[in-house]
Amino acid sequence: MPEQSHEPQGAIAGTGMGGPMDLGASEAVTLEAGPGGPAGAGPAGKPRSLWSDAWRDLRRNPVFLLSALVIVFLVFVSLWPSAIASGSPLACDLAKSQDGPGPGAPFGYDGQGCNVYTRTVYGARTSVTVGVCATLGVALLGSVLGGLAGYYGGWWDALLSRTTDIFFAIPVVLGGLVLLSVVTSNTVWPVIGFMVLLGWPQISRIARGSVITARQHDYVQAARALGASDSRILLRHIAPNAVAPVIVVATIALGTYISLEATLSYLGVGLRPPSVSWGIDISAASPYVRNAPHALLWPSGALAVTVLAFIMLGDAVRDALDPRLR
Numbered sequence: 001m002p003e004q005s006h007e008p009q010g011a012i013a014g015t016g017m018g019g020p021m022d023l024g025a026s027e028a029v030t031l032e033a034g035p036g037g038p039a040g041a042g043p044a045g046k047p048r049s050l051w052s053d054a055w056r057d058l059r060r061n062p063v064f065l066l067s068a069l070v071i072v073f074l075v076f077v078s079l080w081p082s083a084i085a086s087g088s089p090l091a092c093d094l095a096k097s098q099d100g101p102g103p104g105a106p107f108g109y110d111g112q113g114c115n116v117y118t119r120t121v122y123g124a125r126t127s128v129t130v131g132v133c134a135t136l137g138v139a140l141l142g143s144v145l146g147g148l149a150g151y152y153g154g155w156w157d158a159l160l161s162r163t164t165d166i167f168f169a170i171p172v173v174l175g176g177l178v179l180l181s182v183v184t185s186n187t188v189w190p191v192i193g194f195m196v197l198l199g200w201p202q203i204s205r206i207a208r209g210s211v212i213t214a215r216q217h218d219y220v221q222a223a224r225a226l227g228a229s230d231s232r233i234l235l236r237h238i239a240p241n242a243v244a245p246v247i248v249v250a251t252i253a254l255g256t257y258i259s260l261e262a263t264l265s266y267l268g269v270g271l272r273p274p275s276v277s278w279g280i281d282i283s284a285a286s287p288y289v290r291n292a293p294h295a296l297l298w299p300s301g302a303l304a305v306t307v308l309a310f311i312m313l314g315d316a317v318r319d320a321l322d323p324r325l326r
Helices: 025-033 050-059 062-079 116-152 154-168 172-180 189-214 218-225 230-242 244-267 278-288 294-321
Strands: 011-014 020-023
Touching (some): 050 062, 062 116, 062 294, 116 154, 116 189, 116 230, 116 244, 116 278, 172 189, 172 244, 218 230, 230 244, 244 278, 278 294
């Protein structure tokens, strides 16, 4: 009779030294699955995506948490400025011109006798509105044009490339001085339109490169082989995997657009009085900075903190969405 094996019933794994190593069934499963389940799976056994990993990293990033708190506060102030500032930002009293802090005016008064605190609070609405609307317009227009050029290529790609070269050759501040100087409207929309006009080429190049990279992946080729339409491939397969760089660049650019609006308003071609803007207040306070530095300090500080918060948020999002930085 053949000799019966007395080895325990279990899995046999190689030791890496040429000999077998006996494992029980439970140990074999644990070794195969690893401490976190199957490869690419989360604690609950669900497959993890780039976005879930990014959100997990962002929640642990103090830079993201701090900048997000500042931005949430700015959005709240923009929507309900009267919640923390009483009175009208246009109510001025020349008898209080350049006065220091006092009751109801913790930041003092500017050269026209206006409450600096109230104007600083209401100025956040203009900056946030311009930054968010300009970023959305730039991201939408640039992503559509760049995505189509990267997917179809050919003459459309060549035309877009030459067009972006022309727009990149236009100095932003000089272009604003020329284009906005002939606009008579005193709203934020001409400023937003100017930023979208000169800002979309940067996003379009980012989107074009991302789409070119994504369309070469195997899952896109498989979808095309199965007969999927171009619109379905773009929306369902390429866009979700190519949008991360666009989000990162747009988030960082949002702070730049806020700074650009203040610069144009400071030069007198952006928003104009009686509109309330940090750039207008900085321009009005500059001539008498020695006598009343508080009128320049607070709107400048609010502008710097706002721009810094959005830039820090963009840096945190970039670190979380870039797999090479993990």
